[in-house]
Amino acid sequence: MSILYLLIPLALILLAGAVWAFFWAVGSGQFDDLDTPAVRVIMDDDDRPPEDNKE
Amino acid sequence: MARADTCFHCALPIPANCEIRVEIGGEQHPVCCPGCQAVATLIRDAGLERYYDSRDMPDPGAVRPAEDAGEWQVFDREDMLAAFADLDGPRAEATVYVGGMYCAACSWLIDAALRKLPGIASADINPVTHRLRVAWDTSSIGFGRILATLADLGYKPQPLAPDSTERPERAEQRAALKRLLVASLGMMQVMMFAVALYSGQFQGIDANMERFLRLVSFVVTTPVVFYSARPFFAGAIRGLRARRPGMDVPVSIAIGSAYVASIYATYTNGPDVWYDSVTMFVFFLTVARYLEMRARHRSVDRSAALASLLPNTATRLDGESRQQVPVAQLAAGDVAVIRAGESFPADGSISAGRTSVDESMLTGESRPQPKSIGDPVMAGSVNIDGIVEMRVDVTGTDTTLGTIGRLSERARYARPAFVQLADRIASYIVVGILAIAAAVAVGWYLVDPGRAFVITLSVLVVTCPCALALATPTAFAAAGSRLSDLHLLVTNGNAIETLSRATHIVFDKTGTLTRGMPEVVQTVAHSPDFAEDECLQIAAALEVASTHPIARAFTHHQSARTATGLEVRVGAGVEGIVDGRHWRLGNADFVPGADAAPQDDDGTNVFLGTEGRLVATFTIADTLRGDSAKTLKEIEKMGYSVSLVSGDGEAPVARAAAALGIGDARSRCGPDDKLQRISALQQQGEVVVMVGDGINDAPVLAGADVSIAPSHAASLAQSSADVLMLGDSLGPIVTLLHAARRTMRIVRQNLAWAIVYNLSAVPLAAAGFVPPWLAAIGMSASSLVVVLNALRLSRIR
Numbered sequence: 092m093s094i095l096y097l098l099i100p101l102a103l104i105l106l107a108g109a110v111w112a113f114f115w116a117v118g119s120g121q122f123d124d125l126d127t128p129a130v131r132v133i134m135d136d137d138d139r140p141p142e143d144n145k146e
Numbered sequence: 147m148a149r150a151d152t153c154f155h156c157a158l159p160i161p162a163n164c165e166i167r168v169e170i171g172g173e174q175h176p177v178c179c180p181g182c183q184a185v186a187t188l189i190r191d192a193g194l195e196r197y198y199d200s201r202d203m204p205d206p207g208a209v210r211p212a213e214d215a216g217e218w219q220v221f222d223r224e225d226m227l228a229a230f231a232d233l234d235g236p237r238a239e240a241t242v243y244v245g246g247m248y249c250a251a252c253s254w255l256i257d258a259a260l261r262k263l264p265g266i267a268s269a270d271i272n273p274v275t276h277r278l279r280v281a282w283d284t285s286s287i288g289f290g291r292i293l294a295t296l297a298d299l300g301y302k303p304q305p306l307a308p309d310s311t312e313r314p315e316r317a318e319q320r321a322a323l324k325r326l327l328v329a330s331l332g333m334m335q336v337m338m339f340a341v342a343l344y345s346g347q348f349q350g351i352d353a354n355m356e357r358f359l360r361l362v363s364f365v366v367t368t369p370v371v372f373y374s375a376r377p378f379f380a381g382a383i384r385g386l387r388a389r390r391p392g393m394d395v396p397v398s399i400a401i402g403s404a405y406v407a408s409i410y411a412t413y414t415n416g417p418d419v420w421y422d423s424v425t426m427f428v429f430f431l432t433v434a435r436y437l438e439m440r441a442r443h444r445s446v447d448r449s450a451a452l453a454s455l456l457p458n459t460a461t462r463l464d465g466e467s468r469q470q471v472p473v474a475q476l477a478a479g480d481v482a483v484i485r486a487g488e489s490f491p492a493d494g495s496i497s498a499g500r501t502s503v504d505e506s507m508l509t510g511e512s513r514p515q516p517k518s519i520g521d522p523v524m525a526g527s528v529n530i531d532g533i534v535e536m537r538v539d540v541t542g543t544d545t546t547l548g549t550i551g552r553l554s555e556r557a558r559y560a561r562p563a564f565v566q567l568a569d570r571i572a573s574y575i576v577v578g579i580l581a582i583a584a585a586v587a588v589g590w591y592l593v594d595p596g597r598a599f600v601i602t603l604s605v606l607v608v609t610c611p612c613a614l615a616l617a618t619p620t621a622f623a624a625a626g627s628r629l630s631d632l633h634l635l636v637t638n639g640n641a642i643e644t645l646s647r648a649t650h651i652v653f654d655k656t657g658t659l660t661r662g663m664p665e666v667v668q669t670v671a672h673s674p675d676f677a678e679d680e681c682l683q684i685a686a687a688l689e690v691a692s693t694h695p696i697a698r699a700f701t702h703h704q705s706a707r708t709a710t711g712l713e714v715r716v717g718a719g720v721e722g723i724v725d726g727r728h729w730r731l732g733n734a735d736f737v738p739g740a741d742a743a744p745q746d747d748d749g750t751n752v753f754l755g756t757e758g759r760l761v762a763t764f765t766i767a768d769t770l771r772g773d774s775a776k777t778l779k780e781i782e783k784m785g786y787s788v789s790l791v792s793g794d795g796e797a798p799v800a801r802a803a804a805a806l807g808i809g810d811a812r813s814r815c816g817p818d819d820k821l822q823r824i825s826a827l828q829q830q831g832e833v834v835v836m837v838g839d840g841i842n843d844a845p846v847l848a849g850a851d852v853s854i855a856p857s858h859a860a861s862l863a864q865s866s867a868d869v870l871m872l873g874d875s876l877g878p879i880v881t882l883l884h885a886a887r888r889t890m891r892i893v894r895q896n897l898a899w900a901i902v903y904n905l906s907a908v909p910l911a912a913a914g915f916v917p918p919w920l921a922a923i924g925m926s927a928s929s930l931v932v933v934l935n936a937l938r939l940s941r942i943r
Contacts, residue, residue, distance in 0.1 A: 092355065099362055106331060106366075113327050117320050123272055 154198070155182040170195050185300050189255070192262060197255045218297060220459050220470040221305065222288035229472060230305040231289065237267065239281040240289065244271070245302030252301075259299055263287055277306075304458060322439055326432050329374035332366050333429040339363045340422035340919070360412045363421040371405050375428045377435070396579045400606035401427060407599060418600060423607055423922040430929050437623045456525060456547070460484075460491035463535060473541075480538045484529045492525045493540040493547075500716060501532030502694070506656055508546065508841050513750055513795075514694065526841065531694050532716040550817055550844055550862065579609045586912045601914045607921040608911040609904055617896035618643070620936035625889040628940045633872040634882050641868035643893070644852045645886035647833045651781060651879075652824065652846075654838030655792035655802050658856065659876070660768040662839070664699040664750070668765035681762035683707050685754050688720045688731045696752060699766045719752075729756045767798060770805060777876040778806050784883060787832075791815045791823050793842050820846040837879065839863050854879060885942045892939055896932045903928045 116122065154168065154175035167174045168186040177183045189197055220226060227233065231240035244256065253271040256278065260269040265286030270279045280292060289305070296303040339359045346356055378401065381394035404420040404427075411419050462471050463481040473491045476482060481497060484490055490503075500518035505527040514530055517523060523536055525545040542548060586605050590598035622643075626636040636642060653659050669678045676684075682703040689697035690704075692714055709729075712722035719732015730753075734740040737753035739760035754762040778788060790811035792799045803811035812823065824846055827834050836843070836850035839859035847853035847866040855867035856874075864870055871878045907924060910916050916924070 092352070095355070096358065099358075102335070103362065103365065106335060110328060110331060114324055117323050120270065122320070122323055123316060 153177045153182050155186045170198065185298070188298055192259055194255055194258050197252075218290040218294040219288075220290065221293055222290040223470075226459075226472065227284070227289055233284075236283055236285045237281060238284050238289065239279070241306045242278045242280060242293070242296070243304040243306050244276050244278050244296060245304065255299060256296065256301065259295055260292065263292065263295060266292070278303075319439065322432075322436050325374040325377070326436050329370050329425065329429040329432045332370035332374070333425040335366045336363050336370075336421050336425040339366075343419070344919070357412075357415070360408075360419050360421075363419065364409060364412055367405065367408070367421040367425055370425050370428050371401060374432055375401050378428075378431065391577065396583070396606060396609070397427075397431060399580075399583075400603065403606075404603055407603070420603060420919075422919055423603070426922045426926060427607060430926060434620075437620055457489050457491050476538055476541050478538055478540065482536050482538060483533065484536060485533050486529055486531050489528045490523050490525050490536065491541075492536075492538045493545040494523060494536045494538045496521050496523060497535045497537045499532050499534035501534050502530045504528040504530055506662070506840065508550070514696070531692070531714065547841065547862075550841055579606070582609065582908065582912070589912075590914070597914060600917065601911065604911040604914075604916045604921045605908065607925060608907040608916060617900055617932050617936075618893055620933050621889055621893045621896060621939060624936045624939040625885055625942065628942050629869075629882065629885055632878065632881055632885075632942070634878050634885075635870040635872065637868055637870065641852045642886045642889050644833060645835065645869075645883065646890035648786065648835045648852060648883070648886075650787045650789065650827055650832040651835045651837065652789045652791055652827070652850070653808075654820075654836075654840065654843050655790060655799055656768060656794055657839040657858070658837055659774045659790070659802060659806065660770050662768060662858075664696055664766045665769045666699050666703070666764050667767045667769060670763045670765075671761065672763065673759070673761045676761050678762070679703070681754055682764075684709075684724050684729060685731050685752070685762075685764065687724050688712065688722050688729055692720050696750065696766055699764075727756050729754065731755075767801075770802060771874075771876060773875050773877050775806055777880060778808070780880045781883070784880075786835075786883075789823075789827075791820050791846075793820075793840070817842045817845045821849050824850050837876075854882070881942075885939075888942060889939055892935060896935055899931060899935070900928065 154170070155177050166177050166183050168177050168183050168190070169175075170186065170190050175186075177186060189195060221230070227238060231238040256271050257269055260266050260280065263282075265283040267281040267283060268279075269281075271277070272279075278296075282289075282292060293303045293305065339362055343351070343356065343359050343363075345351075346359075375398075378394045378397050382391070382398035385391045385394055401424055404424045408419040408421050408424065410416065456473050458473065459470050460473050460476055461483040462469050462476065463483055468483060476492055482491060482494075486501070496517050496519050498519065500516070502514040502516045503523060504514050505524065508524055508527055517534070524547065525541075526547040583602055583605050587598055587602040590601050622636075622640075625642055629636055656662055666682065669682060671678050671681055682700065683705040684707060686700040686703040686705065687707045687709040689700040690709065690712070707724055709722040709724045712720060714720050715732065715736065718736040719730060721728065721730045721732075723729070730737045732753065734751070734753060737755040737760060738758050739755055740753040740763075750766045752764045752766055753760060754764070782788060788808055788810075790799065790803050790806075790808045792802075792811075792813055793815055794813060796813045799811055799813035803809075812819075815823065820843065824834050824836065828851070834850045834852075836847050836853045837855070838847055838853070839856050841860045841862050843855075844860070844862045844866045847855060847863055852869070853867045854869045854871060855863045857864075857870055857872045858874070859867070859870075869882060871882075903924075907916065907921075911921060
């Protein structure tokens with residue numbers, strides 16, 4: 092069971108990493124608009140580069 | 147997709163004889179006017195036709211072609227750029243309020259269209275705040291071109307000065323999200339350790355391991371208490387200072403004391419720690435707060451809404467030269483030139499020229515008002531046909547428009563608030579909880595001092611008004627998200643509660659019950675040589691040249707006939723040649739022989755004459771919406787009383803009231819009169835719902851208990867409204883009323899459950915049968931029941 096003395100602190104470090112990553116994501120505005128990206132991914136499906144649109 | 151009788155682009159009805167079509171995705175779609183055709187073609191040619199597949203619904207009034215693209219060029223100037231953008235070498239960054247966007251497809255369209263322009267570094271659009279943050283390279287593209295692109299798509303862009311760009315809501319939302327995450331991750335970790343500790347109590351655990359797990363729990367709990375739970379402590383201190391303790395007080399005591407006691411037990415190797423209870427408690431409360439905040443933030447931005455009624459720039463007359471300046475730079479005493487189709491930038495009086503002015507948004511008066519030298523004009527009203535000069539008297543917030551804005555703010559604060567009531571009730575509950583907890587603590591201290599703390603803690607956790615706090619916001623959030631699928635945007639969380647108690651519904655006329663657009667309601671042909679539809683077609687051909695709102699009444703009747711030699715006479719009418727004859731179309735003074743013709747008071751009379759004689763009289767009026775009568779009948783069947791208040795004249799109001807069977811109708815009401823009417827009803831104990839769309843409705847919308855505005859409403863009216871109806875019909879009101887009643891039924895069930903649970907759990911906890919961990923689980927289960935019950939609302943139809 093003494094392996095827990097290593098594993099739990101390790102888990103805490105990973106936890107801190109996850110919190111940091113999430114804070115960074117919030118700070119960079121990724122959670123400001125939760126509606127548009129959901130739609131955008133569908134529409135980008137067959138979005139072509141602009142040059143191809145000119146006939 | 148749009149039906150065949152409505153415009154593919156804007157969903158307005160397609161006029162008879164209109165054969166304009168646009169090809170999208172290999173199919174021919176009908177559109178209502180050349181403007182919509184132009185916008186639809188623009189969207190197609192840019193390769194953005196997928197917009198039509200994914201927009202929430204065609205929105206009349208939202209995406210309409212812009213009147214004048216030349217306006218935007220002024221924003222390319224150095225001084226304008228400096229006023230609106232942050233400059234960094236060749237790179238500039240600015241925030242633009244984009245009026246007229248309602249769904250994710252709009253934000254995608256804007257984003258995609260901007261990315262196709264050269265020199266755009268980044269474009270972030272937020273559909274919730276309607277704000278576009280755009281960065282570009284000034285050497286390859288001008289600001290004016292960016293704004294013109296937005297205007298061409300049919301939106302109303304409005305550059306914002308840098309100081310007004312950041313909304314406090316955004317920071318608040320981000321902080322709340324971070325708190326929620328810390329609380330949830332912390333809760334999960336601590337629960338994991340808690341399971342190990344509890345099973346250790348049954349099976350035996352190594353003393354060192356127990357100490358270690360407690361220490362680790364302490365490490366994880368600390369940020370949850372000091373970071374996630376901080377708003378509760380702050381709220382408790384605020385509440386105590388204001389001598390009105392809220393739910394935050396017992397919550398803070400429970401969190402704080404359990405945390406401190408756990409630290410003490412960890413340090414002294416005491417028998418119990420409560421880190422799990424602390425984190426779970428904080429987590430559930432944070433979730434409740436977060437849901438509540440999300441609903442609150444969905445409201446429309448008020449400051450930008452007011453400003454968006456004014457033009458961005460004005461043409462100032464400096465001696466002989468004309469100069470384009472931002473509206474904010476206009477001062478009293480300046481002379482400004484206003485062309486046809488522009489709106490007035492300030493209050494003042496006409497100093498040269500004559501025109502007619504559309505004040506319907508400000509006063510509710512449906513007919514254009516003639517104005518000549520010396521007549522007062524109001525900021526935000528629209529100059530229809532002539533070029534005029536105006537002397538500026540009052541600018542900014544002192545204008546009539548600004549006053550209406552202030553009036554709505556005041557009415558909003560004065561409205562009978564549900565929140566305040568809830569807060570008052572909460573402080574009684576809080577005092578009750580604290581009293582019970584204190585009694586339990588004292589009682590157990592006398593009986594068994596060793597258990598006094600644990601049991602008091604259990605009581606505090608069990609009585610936690612968690613389910614009580616969740617009962618309302620979760621139901622409102624679920625109902626709100628379902629209603630937005632049904633094209634009803636609820637911007638005020640309490641609106642649903644108030645709606646369910648509503649007794650009286652007051653409607654505005656112009657633009658709400660009626661279409662807000664003139665239509666020909668009667669045609670009288672005076673000459674046997676010309677049939678009625680022939681007259682209409684001739685009139686339509688003549689009116690092509692006119693920008694007057696009356697002209698729009700005739701666009702439905704356009705045909706193959708065309709007019710030549712068209713001339714517009716300001717304040718009189720139009721003349722031109724159709725089929726080889728010279729025609730005049732206009733008011734009684736302009737058309738010979740019209741003086742003798744019978745006049746009709748119900749609407750505006752327009753006369754058509756040729757070669758010195760009168761051929762036809764048209765009566766033009768604002769007609770009722772197709773579903774007004776049906777909707778009103780259903781509303782009355784549901785047991786609501788209905789009234790009509792309008793700023794319009796007596797005859798049109800009486801006619802509309804008679805057609806709809808409304809007994810209580812008032813005409814010529816200014817914003818103040820409307821507000822007084824509503825307060826009078828409120829004093830009689832009625833709970834009033836106001837439905838309106840004009841700027842003059844803004845104060846009354848804010849003052850009513852609940853207010854509903856259609857999506858084409860003036861932005862000030864929208865910002866005062868609690869619910870926005872997308873689409874061009876009144877039908878959703880009925881859905882909304884049903885949904886509100888159903889939501890409140892769920893809320894009452896939730897509250898009943900929470901109270902029953904608390905009442906049965908408190909005696910058990912006080913008697914010492916409930917350890918804190920069981921109290922926390924019981925509290926969570928009870929919260930879960932409440933949340934699941936609320937989710938049933940997502941099935942409303």
